[in-house]
Amino acid sequence: VKASNPNRLSAGGRIDRSRPISFRFDRRLLWGYEGDTLASALLANGITLVSRSFKLHRPRGIIGFGAEDTGGLVQIMDGPRTTPNVRATQEKLVEGLEARSINCWPSARWDVYAVLALFSRLLPAGFYYKTFKWPSWSWYEPVIRRLAGLGTVPRVADPDRYERGYLHCDVLVIGGGRSGLAAASKAAASGADVLLVEEQLLFGHQAHLESRKLVHELRGASNVRLFERTQAFGYYDENLVALFQRCTLGQSAARLYLVRTREVVLATGAIEQPLVFAGNDRPGVMLASAVRAYLDHHAVVPGRRAAIFTNNDDAYQTAFDLHAAGIVVSAIIDLRQEVPSQLVSRAADCRITLYAGSEVIDTTGWRAVRAITVKRTGHTRPLKLPCDLLCVSGGYAPTLHLFSQSGGALSYDERTGCFLPGIATQRVRVIGRALGICSALNEPALPASPLTPWVESVGQWSQQARRSAFVDLMSDVAVSDVELAAREGYVSVEHLKRYTTLGMSPDQGKTSNLNGIHLLGAFTGRSPRDVGTTKFRPPFTPVTLGALAGRSRGALFSKVRRLPTHDLQVTSGAHMEELSGWLRPVRYGTGHSESNTPQEARHVRESAGLMDYSPIGKIEIVGPDSAEFLERIYAVSVLSLRVGHARYGLMLNENGVVIDDGILVRLGEQRFLLTATSGHAEMIADWLEDWHQSAWPELRVILTPVTTNFGTLLISGPQARSILAQLPFSFALDGASFPHMTVREGLLGKVPVRVLRTSFSGEVSFEIYVPWRECTAVWSQIVSAGAAYGLRAFGTDAMLMLRLEKGYVHVGLDTDSTTIPDDIDMGRLHLKKAGPFVGKQALARPLASKPDRLQLVGFEPVRESERLHEGAQVIRRAGPGREGSITSSCVSPTLGRSIALGMLAGGRARHGEIVEVYHNGTRSEARVRAPCFFDPTGERLRNAS
């Protein structure tokens, strides 16, 4: 190996020394081995300073071994693949990996913002809320935004592929430690379909022969799936668990699975809790269990001279392991007065000095620990001990994040001094150390001793000590912050979390919650049981956005419906946009073609335009009672509609509110076709089915949604009839035999067609219904027939302008969820109707006839040069408030001036009045008028022959 690993032992560990791997950290070329994580490789190279803390930019190093670590957050650099906030402990070391420290500039070693730490006294919990409120938060925001945030977001599209999918199993075991393996094995033996997930690279965390044997067996079983490097990060209702898998094989970088399982087994283990003391955030202070794991897995010892600070037996094992590896262990400092005699004698055998009833009260060193200060029992003078690695242990707390997310209650246990699983609300079992029990003799008890005695001593600490003793290392929450929160009345644990940010962001309470809860209890005179714990929320560890998005990007970003003539539209220069789920031509022409729209609209008025109108909703209703059924649905009379005729109708809900409009066509005595707005097609079909099945099942009708059985081609304009007359229709098209609002069924050549005369543009129009797969051919046929008449395609934008000139209401745009028929001047349609229909009773309510209801009117600007904007508000001239709004607006292509539709209080009686309109800080005046701006008598439809 070209470069040495100063902290790597020459033997041991589960690494492959024959396969060195080069990587870079903060541009430095470093070496590790196959089997390393980024964290173990950094430690092996003697890198103790990895990142900076969030608020004060204090130096941070790796403290843990897995998901609990917050000091080793890095940015993985890989061009566009850059990933922020990666835990070095969870990142597998691969050749060429490049990582950067985060939250610092220019580097973690030399960080300009470290100057913030000098002002830490001025930056206590809640300083944001107190300091940046005058004169306005917006003054400070730009600077703070630049300082805040961990890591940097990639600026270009992620080239990686991410998969998302669903999985099903009988038993999902989360955690591949000894308990998890045993549970998986037992479940597999019973024949269940088992999925076992483990966040680390390898199963069987503690590397026991027995575990390895189990893993081997499970890999061979056909009903067991084992996922490594997979984090269960969210637990939702109905036993739905979200998994995030980092991939090493295949084409994708990561996978996100949503697992639905009959039963969940949580073998999530326990996380060692740090001890809180002055200077406990200095790099070089690590969790005792993590030090042991690095030694065991990677043959890495991140120091030359170690000391142990503990309140339990477990950390002694770290001391003995380090000693066995040839590392000097200068002292074990135990908070307890009484230490089990076998540990005392074993420490003596290893020539390790044991200070019982003592505590570490400070550490010194610039960027890393150089020495610790120990307060010994029976001595007044503190002792200063040189060391570069301090292994701390405050005992273990069960990892119950997922259990809490599942809805399970956590209850405080006096004996162990931590929270244990209480009543579960889903089919979930907690086993092993997550339950607070040890599964094997050599596994540590949980936690070895309650934290209470330690917490009681906090009251005697100096202010300086309280400010430099950190509870949440990444968020810089010190003992003094918890104290301040308690003093200011934030005594609820949830308030403490939000006020101080304790347990937020990277930590998610893994190493800070238990200490924080004990401290808050101490400062408010309560037991941790009374303080309680926060409810944990997903994700357990961060999940990259790419995995959440999966393949929903680019062309697959969201589903979109295509017209039957889609390809034709694209080749003829249509600018396609998504409108209520359909990709439709909004206009034609290349480049910046918005200016083409008025031209397209004028062309329809002067000659003729063609449009693929297929998205319009179509529903067929057949049966002897179909007229009766529709009579009860529509606010217009249906029984009087003659065969071959069509009628405009409104559909209301039970509140009398207009939910949709469309054309109702009577094809036969017992056959109807009704149209619905394209965005409502499915909703209306379901709504009708609902009324039929639940209200009137006795009516003999069958409803068939046929929106995509037939495409609809719309031809509109004074030349429309002449153009269609060129085509071989089996029926006459002249105005006398085929008047407005009638329908014909027949053939176009050999193609069965229905043609409906209706109009949304105010011009003579034909809606031609042909089988979906015939649309392209018929479109081409019409286009060739229309060439001599100047027929052109027109887009939806032009259509909306044409209908606005006519003052035709656009349900959902001009109307809202309060609009009743009379508001859009269609009250008389139903007033004549004697029988019942949906919404009728609601229209009799006094509210429905209030004179100041919002009513549809037209608006035009008083000064011709001004424009009325959609969304503009009509404001009262007398008194505060608004009295209406502009709902549709355009510069009329036919009239050449700004016109608009809108809703105005009592508007129908106010035609001619001048009102004040407000839009984006400017006021203008508008004249109220009738909604129809063009051909108000409808002559163009009637007189056309």
Added chain:
Amino acid sequence: MISFQIHRFSAGAAATLRQALGFELPSRPNTATSEDGVHCLWTTPHRWLIDCGVPRSQLLLAALSAPELGHTQTSELTRATNCSDSFDSFQLDGDSAVHVLAKGCPLDLRCQATPSGSALRTRFADTAVIVHKVSARRFRLHTDVSLSDYLWAWLTDACAEFESPELPR
């Protein structure tokens, strides 16, 4: 593809369809019966979908009598609609078909939960589809014609990784 609807369930209406098909109808919800490449899918208590080729569907439509007129054959109100135009169908064959579908469908399509002969109306890749499990290695997916370009792109992209030997299980 033919949709056969009834106003309410009756033996007579079911017999009309059975007679035209020449084989038994699916007796339970969310199941299908098949014979000679013709599949009859239960979709709602009032509707079956007959999945067959164009020539056969012409014959069936004739047998179920002039559908365009909503003609009734039994005393019960029935309706056969030719919906070949409004459906597109995809067929997935192979051991990995179930894994491809699991990327977009929240239902458990493995054999334990969904036996062959199941026909499920569900959500797939954010669209409404009917998943017909013909056999453990064969699925037929029926979707609205307007969505088929999207779904085809989605499916071919989803299949991409199964071309390589490193199959995730």
